[in-house]
Amino acid sequence: MASLLARQALWVPVVKHNPTFVEQVHKFLQISPITSLTAAAIGLKLEEVRVALEPDARHPDKMVASMMAFPVQISGAACDSVLEQQQRRELSFGFATSMCDSCNTIHLIERLLPASHSHVSVSIQSNCMRNLREGEKLLVVSTIDKMGKRLVYCKTDFFVEVTEPVPEEVVQRERNIKTLAELRAALMHYEKAVSGAHVKLIIAERKLS
Numbered sequence: 001m002a003s004l005l006a007r008q009a010l011w012v013p014v015v016k017h018n019p020t021f022v023e024q025v026h027k028f029l030q031i032s033p034i035t036s037l038t039a040a041a042i043g044l045k046l047e048e049v050r051v052a053l054e055p056d057a058r059h060p061d062k063m064v065a066s067m068m069a070f071p072v073q074i075s076g077a078a079c080d081s082v083l084e085q086q087q088r089r090e091l092s093f094g095f096a097t098s099m100c101d102s103c104n105t106i107h108l109i110e111r112l113l114p115a116s117h118s119h120v121s122v123s124i125q126s127n128c129m130r131n132l133r134e135g136e137k138l139l140v141v142s143t144i145d146k147m148g149k150r151l152v153y154c155k156t157d158f159f160v161e162v163t164e165p166v167p168e169e170v171v172q173r174e175r176n177i178k179t180l181a182e183l184r185a186a187l188m189h190y191e192k193a194v195s196g197a198h199v200k201l202i203i204a205e206r207k208l209s
Helices: 005-008 020-029 033-041 092-114 169-177 180-187
Strands: 049-055 063-073 117-128 139-147 151-160 192-205
Touching: 005 063, 005 169, 020 033, 020 092, 033 092, 049 180, 063 092, 063 180, 092 117, 092 139, 092 151, 092 192, 117 151
Parallel strands: none
Antiparallel strands: 049 063, 063 139, 117 192, 139 151, 151 192
16 A cells, blocks of 8 residues: 555545445446556556545535545556667656546546446546656545536546655654645645646436446
8 A cells, every 4th residue: 555545644445435436446447448447557456545534515414535545556558658678668648647537537436326327527637747657656646626416526636655764753744634634735745746637527327237
């Protein structure tokens, strides 16, 4: 599991919050080859996905996943080809956009459960702050900023996992995180390589089985 997730308080295993998540997403992957290929190329393990919860605006007694975190690693399948064998391959920008789409889609599937509504992208934009290379580990965080009856506004951030030891004061600070605002602020201390903005349209319920 990503060390970021191990340190930062508030992250909850998605299977603890929603026990049907893994089964339902597996069903979706069987009918969505692009999302399935994307998940395979970044080594996504659904059991390792974590969520940060807050009360539902419409139903305050119900907790919903406003943020979903995916610990992943860039494989060669996600990278552009290179001419020189000694060159380290870099993540394709198109594939980075596909990652944004896939993570937001999986996040929205969880939010809609037990319903299984179809949803499509209305618009998606991504920005790359630096090139990511094969083998790098990331924490991809999907956030649902606003969820209406039909339109859903999402964003995605790719945070680079640090390889050097983390100072003890950082470890203690992150263990004491108590609010989503503090969690978001803590994430901003890490290098962000890619960000995305995404609007999805909920269409109709369909059978995933």
